Amino acid sequence: MSRMLAEAREAPAAVARQLREDRDRWHAFGARLRAQPPTSLLTIARGSSDHAAHYAAYLIMARMGRLVTSMPMSLVTLYQSEIRSEGLASFAFSQSGQSPDLVGPTEFFRRRGAVTCAFVNDPDSPLARAAEWLFCLHAGQETSVAATKSFIAQLVAGARLAAAWQDDAALASALEQLPECLERACAADWSAAVAALADADRLFVIGRGLGLPVAMEAALKFKETCGIQAEAFSGAEVQHGPMRLIEEGYPLLVFAPARDAGGQPAAGGSQRAGPGRGVRDPELLPHGRSPRAGSRQRPRPAAAPEKSDAHQLSVERVRKHCGLHACVLVPSNSAPLFLSTVHLQ
Numbered sequence: 001m002s003r004m005l006a007e008a009r010e011a012p013a014a015v016a017r018q019l020r021e022d023r024d025r026w027h028a029f030g031a032r033l034r035a036q037p038p039t040s041l042l043t044i045a046r047g048s049s050d051h052a053a054h055y056a057a058y059l060i061m062a063r064m065g066r067l068v069t070s071m072p073m074s075l076v077t078l079y080q081s082e083i084r085s086e087g088l089a090s091f092a093f094s095q096s097g098q099s100p101d102l103v104g105p106t107e108f109f110r111r112r113g114a115v116t117c118a119f120v121n122d123p124d125s126p127l128a129r130a131a132e133w134l135f136c137l138h139a140g141q142e143t144s145v146a147a148t149k150s151f152i153a154q155l156v157a158g159a160r161l162a163a164a165w166q167d168d169a170a171l172a173s174a175l176e177q178l179p180e181c182l183e184r185a186c187a188a189d190w191s192a193a194v195a196a197l198a199d200a201d202r203l204f205v206i207g208r209g210l211g212l213p214v215a216m217e218a219a220l221k222f223k224e225t226c227g228i229q230a231e232a233f234s235g236a237e238v239q240h241g242p243m244r245l246i247e248e249g250y251p252l253l254v255f256a257p258a259r260d261a262g263g264q265p266a267a268g269g270s271q272r273a274g275p276g277r278g279v280r281d282p283e284l285l286p287h288g289r290s291p292r293a294g295s296r297q298r299p300r301p302a303a304a305p306e307k308s309d310a311h312q313l314s315v316e317r318v319r320k321h322c323g324l325h326a327c328v329l330v331p332s333n334s335a336p337l338f339l340s341t342v343h344l345q
């Protein structure tokens with residue numbers, strides 16, 4: 001077993017550990033944000049942590065209607081811009097907490113009276129000391145080059161931020177179920193996707209809404225660990241040009257949340273990625289049911305349409321039940337290969 005896989009499988013325990021800790025501090029931070037709501041919000045992060053920050057920002061914008069900006073750190077570190085900080089809250093995300101690109105802006109904003117918060121795995125790091133509010137990820141030591149459990153822990157921290165700010169007991173209670181969900185994901189059989197991507201040197205990773213930051217992180221992981229030129233796209237944007245690259249055998253990894261940021265079923269209607277060469281609509285299991293986690297059932301292949309150019313890849317077909325579905329689609333002249341669907345409730 002690789003070090004990366006071993007650490008990824010520690011995610012359920014890491015998340016359970018985080019959820020046990022700092023409850024009073026989270027409650028106090030939520031009360032502070034409600035008592036004196038910030039007028040502007042920004043995130044400070046790089047790499048995998050920036051993807052986690054995108055997830056937190058989307059939750060806040062979708063659930064609370066507050067716009068969140070991703071901080072171009074060079075404004076402070078390179079151009080020394082005098083950014084106005086009245087009513088500002090900054091949220092820094094980091095695994096190590098060592099990067100000067102994060103520490104510098106956090107110190108800058110704190111000196112100017114902004115609310116500064118850091119979500120970091122190392123509580124003794126420079127970033128942890130720079131922020132007024134510190135929330136440790138409690139992911140434990142991570143030695144693999146590619147972040148795994150610490151990235152997942154940052155996603156959880158972003159969700160806890162939304163729950164604490166809204167004082168949302170239902171969301172906080174739902175988060176308590178995450179360790180069990182992650183255990184099921186660890187036990188799922190992912191081997192079918194491995195076989196499909198064994199010879200791949202390029203890949204589209206598609207997501208939308210809360211699924212897009214996950215798609216961005218997956219694309220990064222394929223680049224840094226597999227040497228695959230993986231590019232992440234929103235399901236709404238991929239039709240504006242990128243789908244013209246799709247041809248027979250071009251693999252697509254699709255993350256499709258079945259519920260929106262407020263926990264409601266995703267909006268109906270066709271969510272199509274756009275036309276492609278040789279792409280067929282995938283058919284799921286009989287009666288529209290998708291396989292459960294670890295299921296070895298295979299979807300029924302789609303019947304070949306009369307005119308392939310008239311058919312589009314429908315992301316909506318993988319929006320079933322609740323949770324996040326992941327599937328690999330490989331277009332061919334006969335039908336796409338719907339290799340696996342992992343269902344997390």
